[in-house]
Amino acid sequence: MEELTNTMENTMPRIGDTAPSFVAQSTQGEINFPDDFDGKWVILFSHPADFTPVCTSEFMTFAKRQKEFEKHNCQLIGLSVDGLYSHIAWLRTIKEKIKFRDMENIEVKFPLIEDITMNVANKFGMIQPNESDTKAVRAVFFIDPNVKIRAIIYYPLSLGRNFNELMRVLIALQTADKYQIATPADWQPGEKVIVPPPGSCGVATDRMEGKENNMECLDWFFCMKELPKEEMLD
Numbered sequence: 001m002e003e004l005t006n007t008m009e010n011t012m013p014r015i016g017d018t019a020p021s022f023v024a025q026s027t028q029g030e031i032n033f034p035d036d037f038d039g040k041w042v043i044l045f046s047h048p049a050d051f052t053p054v055c056t057s058e059f060m061t062f063a064k065r066q067k068e069f070e071k072h073n074c075q076l077i078g079l080s081v082d083g084l085y086s087h088i089a090w091l092r093t094i095k096e097k098i099k100f101r102d103m104e105n106i107e108v109k110f111p112l113i114e115d116i117t118m119n120v121a122n123k124f125g126m127i128q129p130n131e132s133d134t135k136a137v138r139a140v141f142f143i144d145p146n147v148k149i150r151a152i153i154y155y156p157l158s159l160g161r162n163f164n165e166l167m168r169v170l171i172a173l174q175t176a177d178k179y180q181i182a183t184p185a186d187w188q189p190g191e192k193v194i195v196p197p198p199g200s201c202g203v204a205t206d207r208m209e210g211k212e213n214n215m216e217c218l219d220w221f222f223c224m225k226e227l228p229k230e231e232m233l234d
């Protein structure tokens with residue numbers, strides 16, 4: 001078990017890595033990643049098993065919010081180590097039978113990968129044997145249009161994901177790319193962002209003397225600004 005754990009850790013992709021490529025069967029046909037997703041952001045996420053309650057609540061929420069992700073040029077791809085017929089049966093049950101919160105008659109239109117061989121799950125370090133060696137943990141990979149992994153969030157089997165946080169992470173990454181800024185703790189779209197620290201003593205002094213437009217500095221290394229309202233991602 002120790003040896004297996006180490007092997008998994010060594011092959012887990014990390015932030016900044018190019019996401020591993022794969023070909024897989026899904027509920028929407030064959031997927032060729034990354035070629036089928038040219039120019040798009042991708043959220044690739046795993047769930048432990050079909051026909052389980054936490055996963056069902058998550059799938060309904062992903063499906064309900066799919067258009068919001070797409071508005072941000074982001075495609076969803078789900079994965080579990082179940083087979084294709086299990087996936088199809090589960091998605092049919094969700095649509096036909098399950099009412100959860102304000103959701104019912106929910107059709108999952110994004111692809112759900114079958115990964116009985118754990119080929120894709122292993123490439124992405126989704127099997128974490130000390131949590132479960134037969135099920136994927138709840139992993140979320142944010143992959144940018146250059147196929148770079150930009151953020152990774154892992155949840156254990158027992159904990160359903162926070163979808164407002166997934167959306168916030170996506171928008172924060174896209175905002176950071178667009179404006180070369182960073183985002184502070186608990187940042188929400190529309191709030192002030194953090195400008196990169198000054199590259200010289202002169203710029204530090206200018207900022208502290210209020211000579212840079214629209215910048216609010218708490219100290220020379222900690223300055224924030226508003227983004228143009230009309231261009232704000234939300």
Ligand code: BEZ
Binds near residue numbers: 055056135157
């Ligand atoms: C669930 O999705 O409900 C679940 C899956 C695996 C283990 C525990 C809960």
